[in-house]
Amino acid sequence: MDFLxxxxxxxxxxxxxxxxxxxYNPKVFGNAWMKAAGMTDEQVKGGNMAKIFTLAFIFAFLLAMTMTQMSIHQxxxxxxxxxxxxxxxxxxAAFMADYGDSYRTFKHGALHGVFAGIFVALPIIGTNALFERKGAKYIFxxxxxxxxxxxxxxxxxxxxV
Incomplete structure (x- = not known):
């Protein structure tokens, strides 16, 4: 069974x-995020968007690979x-024949992802935000x-699967 x-x-x-x-759309949390982050429209639009989205995709790819390890028990x-x-x-082989597809569902993966968000991402973002003097709105x-x-x-x- 191939897990990657x-x-x-x-x-x-x-x-x-x-x-x-x-x-981060202005109609959802975009405006609130900009205010909480201390960003202006000019700052947001002034970034190198190709670089930002390319690196964001690479980082997301690394996270997706990690989520494979975190959500697939096998x-x-x-x-x-x-x-x-x-x-x-x-x-x-006998173990995998019996349990190879156990807990391989979208629901189970979502549960592990939410746990990763709460127990990994939240503490990291919260700690950084505290030292950056950002407020609770920024963290949340x-x-x-x-x-x-x-x-x-x-x-x-x-x-x-």
Whole structure:
């Protein structure tokens, strides 16, 4: 069983940009985020958008690969045998025959993604924001984006079998 489903990882990476286009739209949280971040329209429009979106996609791709490890339990069994199933004992094949598709659903992946957002992204963003002297609104807007995005990413990489 191949756990690195590259089409799913690519779609999950693109989903981060799609969620961002919606989340940070001025009609959703865009204006509130700009105010909380201390950004102006000129600053937002003055950035090198090609560079920003290219790097954002690369970072999202890395996160999607990580969500594969965080949301698919069978990757733990694969890691126990050193990552090469061709050299595994017959017990590995029997285990995978019994449990290879267990918890491989969009719902389960979304749950792990939301947990990753709450227990990984929120503390990181919150800590950085505290030292940057940003307020709670800034923390919750950005953390909310990552909780939703990682939930979507987890759903895609775990459920796309």
């Amino acid at each position: 489903n590259f089409p799913a990882i690519l779609v999950a990476a693109v989903s981060a940009l799609v969620v961002g286009f919606i989340w 990757t733990g069994a694969l890691s126990l045998i050193g990552g090469d199933s061709s050299t595994a004992l017959p017990s590995y 807007i950005n953390s909310g984006y990552w909780i939703v995005t990682l939930g979507v990413m987890g759903a895609i990489v775990c459920g796309w």
